[in-house]
Amino acid sequence: MADYTHDLIVIGAGSGGLGAAGFGGAIGLKVALIDKTVKDYGGECLNYGCVPSKALLHVAAQFAGARKASRFGLEVSGKADFSRVMTYIHERQDIIRKHESPDYLQQEYGLDCIVGEAMLTGRHEVSVNGKRLTAPRIVLATGSRPRHLAVPGADLVKQYDNESMFSELDELPDHLVIVGGGPNACEIAQAFRRLGSAVTMLNRGDRLLDNDPAAAAAVLESRLRDEGVAIRHHTEIKRFRDAHIAELVTEGVPEGTLTFSHLAVAIGRQVRTAGLGLELAGVYTKDGDIITDAYYRTTNKDIFTVGDAYGREMFSHGAEKHNTDLWTNLLSPVDRKHQLKNFSWVTFTDPEVATFGLTPGQLQEAGTAYETIEQTFAHDDRAVAADYREGILILYLSKPAFGSAKVLGGTMVAPGAGEMIQELLLLHQLDLDYGKLTNKIYAYPVGSRINQKPARDRAQKRLLSKWTKKALQFAYRLQNR
Numbered sequence: 302m303a304d305y306t307h308d309l310i311v312i313g314a315g316s317g318g319l320g321a322a323g324f325g326g327a328i329g330l331k332v333a334l335i336d337k338t339v340k341d342y343g344g345e346c347l348n349y350g351c352v353p354s355k356a357l358l359h360v361a362a363q364f365a366g367a368r369k370a371s372r373f374g375l376e377v378s379g380k381a382d383f384s385r386v387m388t389y390i391h392e393r394q395d396i397i398r399k400h401e402s403p404d405y406l407q408q409e410y411g412l413d414c415i416v417g418e419a420m421l422t423g424r425h426e427v428s429v430n431g432k433r434l435t436a437p438r439i440v441l442a443t444g445s446r447p448r449h450l451a452v453p454g455a456d457l458v459k460q461y462d463n464e465s466m467f468s469e470l471d472e473l474p475d476h477l478v479i480v481g482g483g484p485n486a487c488e489i490a491q492a493f494r495r496l497g498s499a500v501t502m503l504n505r506g507d508r509l510l511d512n513d514p515a516a517a518a519a520v521l522e523s524r525l526r527d528e529g530v531a532i533r534h535h536t537e538i539k540r541f542r543d544a545h546i547a548e549l550v551t552e553g554v555p556e557g558t559l560t561f562s563h564l565a566v567a568i569g570r571q572v573r574t575a576g577l578g579l580e581l582a583g584v585y586t587k588d589g590d591i592i593t594d595a596y597y598r599t600t601n602k603d604i605f606t607v608g609d610a611y612g613r614e615m616f617s618h619g620a621e622k623h624n625t626d627l628w629t630n631l632l633s634p635v636d637r638k639h640q641l642k643n644f645s646w647v648t649f650t651d652p653e654v655a656t657f658g659l660t661p662g663q664l665q666e667a668g669t670a671y672e673t674i675e676q677t678f679a680h681d682d683r684a685v686a687a688d689y690r691e692g693i694l695i696l697y698l699s700k701p702a703f704g705s706a707k708v709l710g711g712t713m714v715a716p717g718a719g720e721m722i723q724e725l726l727l728l729h730q731l732d733l734d735y736g737k738l739t740n741k742i743y744a745y746p747v748g749s750r751i752n753q754k755p756a757r758d759r760a761q762k763r764l765l766s767k768w769t770k771k772a773l774q775f776a777y778r779l780q781n782r
């Protein structure tokens with residue numbers, strides 16, 4: 302370390318940077334962690350992403366619950382007091398912020414937390430606040446930024462993205478138009494509708510949640526429509542006439558105009574590259590992404606990316622996964638390759654859409670034989686009691702020549718699906734037989750009993766074949782004469 306100021310420099314203190322620097326600090330390395338402002342510590346997830354969106358959904362769920370209770374005589378009316386909703390969100394953020402502040406990180410992990418805009422100035426060199434830092438390895442955890450619409454008239458309109466939505470929006474929109482059909486668009490559509498806004502979603506694709514199975518997305522879409530969200534697929538904004546009127550096109554054909562009070566864009570993310578001095582460090586980009594290999598290395602072998610900067614799965618737990626791999630690679634001569642075999646993601650709408658393990662696309666690409674099981678919640682006692690019979694569980698099971706099937710992946714749509722898939726994900730990750738669930742005794746009527754239903758059905762089918770039935774009858778009569 303003689304010639305370097307630090308063992309490791311990490312730029313960006315979001316989910317990616319906190320994990321990368323935190324582990325280095327925990328094992329006693331001299332790590333510099335840099336972010337632009339004190340408030341930026343915690344990154345997108347804390348400030349404008351996961352945390353505020355989940356707090357918003359939590360409040361919105363209470364409104365939905367109260368409205369549903371009108372069926373049983375409770376009278377409710379009115380819209381949300383938006384400033385109080387925002388206050389709640391900001392309070393929640395402040396609780397988490399305490400453990401992600403520069404002071405806390407410095408004290409707990411011994412990190413050298415620096416507040417300032419960093420720039421690469423050499424292959425092992427970073428400049429921040431006029432100072433030069435050096436390290437044998439540098440991690441770029443600089444995240445991504447929201448995409449905006451660039452159609453004619455775009456400059457006439459305030460495009461609320463997730464950053465401005467959670468920092469500038471100060472009133473409940475009368476009519477919120479949301480452009481996009483991914484997890485971000487679905488979550489905010491349901492939240493604002495439940496708080497009392499009219500909501501229209503405009504989606505370029507032919508369905509919501511492209512990364513989840515169509516059958517799962519259809520369940521969510523039906524719920525959103527039932528709650529009053531207008532959803533238009535194959536639809537884009539062609540131009541804005543003024544700050545509140547958009548001209549639409551559906552598959553290239555003019556579709557009239559749409560008037561809105563507020564416009565939100567949830568059309569994906571772009572990796573941040575501007576102002577980082579990448580070229581000075583030999584880090585190259587292609588089509589706006591930082592070029593990286595399967596080991597998180599950039600075109601400079603001593604500079605790595607994690608989190609959204611890696612340009613693939615853009616989730617907080619994606620960053621967590623990247624850091625686990627990266628640290629394995631930084632500490633051992635055997636490199637761990639990026640793969641998504643055991644990954645999962647959840648859209649936190651009501652019902653939640655939770656996907657885990659391998660997708661049909663990945664299975665087909667790998668040439669893996671599998672069968673698909675679709676289990677409805679229609680006759681699940683908990684779903685009947687708590688009124689979510691429209692939920693589904695989709696499972697991809699292996700087709701072994703001998704022995705029991707393995708859980709390869711799947712998707713669940715249900716309230717709390719993100720929690721309920723966890724045992725399935727564990728079976729998959731540990732490569733355990735699906736049949737292991739057959740004799741598990743679940744407390745009645747926990748929702749996750751649904752995970753067992755197909756396993757029991759399969760076991761019962763085997764047990765109740767003509768010959769096994771005869772054998773069992775014989776065994777019974779022999780024992781009970």
Ligand SMILES: Cc1cc2nc3c(=O)[nH]c(=O)nc-3n(C[C@H](O)[C@H](O)[C@H](O)COP(=O)(O)OP(=O)(O)OC[C@H]3O[C@@H](n4cnc5c(N)ncnc54)[C@H](O)[C@@H]3O)c2cc1C
Nearest residue numbers: 313315316317344345346350351419444608609615616617
């Ligand atoms: C609305 C929304 C909801 C989401 N909900 C979820 C969810 O429920 N679950 C989930 O897993 N994921 C969710 N995500 C995704 C998740 O927020 C991101 O994947 C994650 O925050 C990315 O972390 P990161 O560290 O890669 O980037 P960021 O958190 O963006 O951190 C990058 C940091 O780098 C800093 N930086 C950039 N350039 C410089 C520079 N030159 N000098 C110093 N600092 C710099 C920035 O200030 C920033 O703080 C959501 C995203 C959005 C938009």
Ligand SMILES: NC(=O)c1ccc[n+]([C@@H]2O[C@H](COP(=O)([O-])OP(=O)(O)OC[C@H]3O[C@@H](n4cnc5c(N)ncnc54)[C@H](O)[C@@H]3O)[C@@H](O)[C@H]2O)c1
Nearest residue numbers: 481482483484485486504505506537567568569615647648
């Ligand atoms: N619960 C979660 O984990 C969660 C929640 C929100 C966001 N995120 C993450 O944040 C990132 C951004 O999410 P996102 O939903 O914005 O992006 P996305 O890329 O997942 O979805 C973008 C959507 O916008 C549509 N679209 C794109 N351009 C359009 C246009 N011009 N007009 C109409 N529709 C258009 C696409 O068809 C697609 O449905 C993702 O990586 C996502 O995983 C995660």
